[in-house]
Amino acid sequence: MAVSIRITEKSDSVRHLSSVDGKMKSLIRSIGAIEYHCDFDSYEFLVKTIIGQMLSNKAADVITQRFEKICGGVVTPQAVSGLSVADLRGVGLSNSKAGFILQLTENVLSEKLNFSIFEAMSDAEVLKALTALNGIGPWSAKMYLIFMLCREDVLPYEDGAFLQAYSWLYPMVGQKPSEIAAACAHWRPYSSIAARYLYKALDMGMTKGLPPE
Known part of the structure; x- marks a missing residue:
């Protein structure tokens, strides 16, 4: 069951x-x-997330649709466990991504990976646990924190969409991770909310014009 959150002008963030x-x-x-x-x-x-790594949204969507089809329409560990590397390669995944997904599946089914404990963990602890998995780097882990756990203070400077919108709103600010982290320190403890507004600007097509004044 998904949780719906609404951010308004009265929100603390x-x-x-x-x-x-x-x-x-x-x-x-x-x-x-x-x-x-x-x-x-x-x-x-x-x-x-693994499927979408280093791919355009369009390419990721195509492969995801093919992947869902061979899973019978629903992506579950049980459905994926019956697939081979060749099956996953057949939908357009690289050999490494196929291996990462099958290893993730094995870890979930064997209960070596227990997602339920993440809710009580700090952002840093979740990042450490996720990036210890093959195929999950800082970008994937931060996407999980923002979009799965709804953590409010994650700065996704590894994400291309974030960087595109950020450079539009702050064209005179350096784009290196350390520079972005320093420039956005005042967003804390609501870095994720700021990022969500930048994502929204991108989705709305605002970045095709000048930033609002």
């Missing part, structure tokens, strides 16, 4: 971001309230 960042304040005012959902199928989320 918006009040904070608007008070410390003039550009973000203008962006939030232009976009208004946002609503998002936190998913709870951790296995499917990570599988699809």
Whole structure:
């Protein structure tokens, strides 16, 4: 069951971001309230995240649809466990991604990986646990924290979509991870919410024009 969260001008996160960042304040005012959902199928989320690594959204969607089809329409550990590397290669996955997905599946079925404990763990602890898995790097782990666990203070500077929107709103700021981390320190403890507004600007096509003033 997914949880729906609505962020408005009265939310603590918006009040904070608007008070410390003039550009973000203008962006939030232009976009208004946002609503998002936190998913709870951790296995499917990570599988699809692995599929999407280093791919365009369009390419990832095509492969994901093929993958879902050979799983019988629903991506579960049980369905994937019956597939081979050759099966996964057949839908367009690389050999390494196929191996990562099958290893993830084995870890879930053997209960070596227990997603239920993540809820009580800190962001750093979840990042450490996830990046210890083959095929899960910082980008994948941060996407999990933001979109699965709905953590509010994750800065996804490894993400291409975030960087695209960030460079649009802050064109004069350095784009190196250390520079972004320093420049966005004042967003804390709501870095993820700021990122969600940047993602929303990208989705709405706002980045094709000038940033709001």
